[in-house]
Amino acid sequence: MTKIVAVTGNEAVANAFRQIEPDVCAAYPITPQTELMQRFASFVSNGQVKTELILVESEHSAMSACIGAAAAGGRVATATSSQGLALMWETLFIASGFRLPIVMPVVNRALSSPINIHCDHSDAMGARDSGWIQLWSENAQEAYDNTIQAFRIAEDMDIRLPVMVCYDGFIISHSIERIEYFDDEIVKKFVGEYKPLYPLLDIENPKSFGPLILTDLYHEVRKAHSEVYKNVPKVVLKVAKDFEKISGRKYGLFESYMLEDAEIGIVILNSAAGTTKDVIDDYRNKGVKVGLLKPRLFRPFPYAEIGNALKHLKALCVLDRADAFGGSFGPLYLDVAASLCNFDQKPILINRIYGLGGRDYMPEHAAGVIEELRKIAKTGKVKSLKEYIGVRE
Amino acid sequence: MMGWKEIPPGMVILEPGSALKVKTGSWRAAYRPRWIEENCIQCLLCWLYCPDNSVKVKDGKREDFDFDYCKGCGICALECPGKKGNKAIVMEEEVK
Numbered sequence: 077m078t079k080i081v082a083v084t085g086n087e088a089v090a091n092a093f094r095q096i097e098p099d100v101c102a103a104y105p106i107t108p109q110t111e112l113m114q115r116f117a118s119f120v121s122n123g124q125v126k127t128e129l130i131l132v133e134s135e136h137s138a139m140s141a142c143i144g145a146a147a148a149g150g151r152v153a154t155a156t157s158s159q160g161l162a163l164m165w166e167t168l169f170i171a172s173g174f175r176l177p178i179v180m181p182v183v184n185r186a187l188s189s190p191i192n193i194h195c196d197h198s199d200a201m202g203a204r205d206s207g208w209i210q211l212w213s214e215n216a217q218e219a220y221d222n223t224i225q226a227f228r229i230a231e232d233m234d235i236r237l238p239v240m241v242c243y244d245g246f247i248i249s250h251s252i253e254r255i256e257y258f259d260d261e262i263v264k265k266f267v268g269e270y271k272p273l274y275p276l277l278d279i280e281n282p283k284s285f286g287p288l289i290l291t292d293l294y295h296e297v298r299k300a301h302s303e304v305y306k307n308v309p310k311v312v313l314k315v316a317k318d319f320e321k322i323s324g325r326k327y328g329l330f331e332s333y334m335l336e337d338a339e340i341g342i343v344i345l346n347s348a349a350g351t352t353k354d355v356i357d358d359y360r361n362k363g364v365k366v367g368l369l370k371p372r373l374f375r376p377f378p379y380a381e382i383g384n385a386l387k388h389l390k391a392l393c394v395l396d397r398a399d400a401f402g403g404s405f406g407p408l409y410l411d412v413a414a415s416l417c418n419f420d421q422k423p424i425l426i427n428r429i430y431g432l433g434g435r436d437y438m439p440e441h442a443a444g445v446i447e448e449l450r451k452i453a454k455t456g457k458v459k460s461l462k463e464y465i466g467v468r469e
Numbered sequence: 470m471m472g473w474k475e476i477p478p479g480m481v482i483l484e485p486g487s488a489l490k491v492k493t494g495s496w497r498a499a500y501r502p503r504w505i506e507e508n509c510i511q512c513l514l515c516w517l518y519c520p521d522n523s524v525k526v527k528d529g530k531r532e533d534f535d536f537d538y539c540k541g542c543g544i545c546a547l548e549c550p551g552k553k554g555n556k557a558i559v560m561e562e563e564v565k
């Protein structure tokens with residue numbers, strides 16, 4: 077049984093938290109995540125969940141408390157945005173290094189300076205090499221669905237890694253959309269009972285977390301850690317298959333939209349993919365063979381699968397909602413380009429930066445990119461490899 | 470030496486007390502503590518504060534230092550209340 081409701085993205089994710097009822101949540105409020113934790117806090121104070129909600133003085137403490145609680149043996153969740161994620165940075169690596177399956181929605185917001193509360197992806201992109209799995213979500217339904225699946229993925233005994241669920245601040249977090257909620261029982265059954273691995277509270281079997289490891293073993297520890305990420309895509313697909321059985325909704329490592337017979341294509345994350353798909357529909361009606369790839373599993377990046385899905389194109393634009401200052405290209409572009417670089421046949425690639433600090437991404441922006449790609453596919457000539465779009469001169 | 474395939478998830482150490490195998494006393498620099506038994510009131514604060522395994526306790530009573538684990542940090546000497554203001558632990562220069 078499902079219930080159809082009209083709620084914000086934050087409300088949907090808070091409801092997923094209520095249905096899953098983690099043992100511990102330690103969180104600090106930050107716009108645009110605040111509404112999510114505020115709603116969850118009322119579930120706690122109304123007695124609807126037995127979660128231990130720890131109110132801390134900063135995000136560094138929030139993640140530290142989550143690490144402690146997860147090492148103790150609890151199912152643990154938190155949420156953050158922007159500067160909050162930046163403040164957690166040091167401890168993110170400890171959570172993944174300890175292999176603690178913490179789940180954290182990241183409500184994407186621009187980083188300071190200048191201070192800005194609106195959406196871009198610079199926060200999560202800054203944490204992309206922290207060892208956390210990242211699932212990205214186009215809309216509130218995907219944010220809700222990904223949050224539920226994230227617990228199963230994180231807690232899979234083959235990986236045991238923390239997961240971020242990313243969705244766009246305000247655009248998704250604060251807009252009301254149609255959502256299908258599961259019955260509580262279905263969610264509880266889907267995530268199952270939490271099985272801790274090496275819980276510190278099992279005092280019959282004392283153990284230590286966080287040893288000092290120097291030149292004699294650190295290199296081996298990191299090699300072992302890097303191997304774990306190879307298991308992630310398999311687990312993500314297994315969980316997606318089980319999820320399809322209860323929801324009828326299909327999830328993969330990424331979404332392909334009209335890509336198979338396409339000659340030109342766009343790669344784009346999160347909410348802007350929705351706008352782009354609408355514009356693609358218009359162009360398809362005019363006979364233009366354009367398609368889209370929307371990554372869902374961004375970390376670990378499924379190089380082989382994404383390279384294979386894009387290699388047949390003539391021209392491809394990767395749209396980044398974050399810049400990499402002083403680097404060559406935007407972060408999404410770099411991974412897509414690396415996925416394609418070893419194929420003999422591959423598209424001409426361009427990188428466009430859009431929507432920073434909540435700047436609207438409009439249908440005409442997508443149309444402009446498609447027009448440019450058509451020209452590149454026809455002439456083989458590229459005017460500029462990387463450029464901002466939707467920017468005033 | 471351990472190969473990467475033998476590394477346990479999260480590098481969690483499942484063997485209790487395995488720190489005893491690492492004799493950190495080799496780090497000790499300039500000073501070492503000396504226990505003066507007649508000033509000792511057996512409060513065990515030194516055992517509580519010592520960051521390693523160098524204060525030995527048997528049947529609830531303090532025994533002499535185990536220098537295999539003593540780094541010479543001096544915390545025990547600082548915390549020791551001693552008897553009537555006379556410290557039961559003093560730090561002395563390490564004789565090489």
Ligand code: SF4
Pocket residue numbers: 501502518519520521523524534538539540541542543544545546
């Ligand atoms: S000097 Fe430091 S390490 Fe040595 S016994 Fe005292 S407290 Fe322990």
Ligand code: SF4
Pocket residue numbers: 504508509510511512513514515516531545548549550551552557558
């Ligand atoms: S702290 Fe001083 S008085 Fe107390 S047990 Fe240790 S040596 Fe004795």
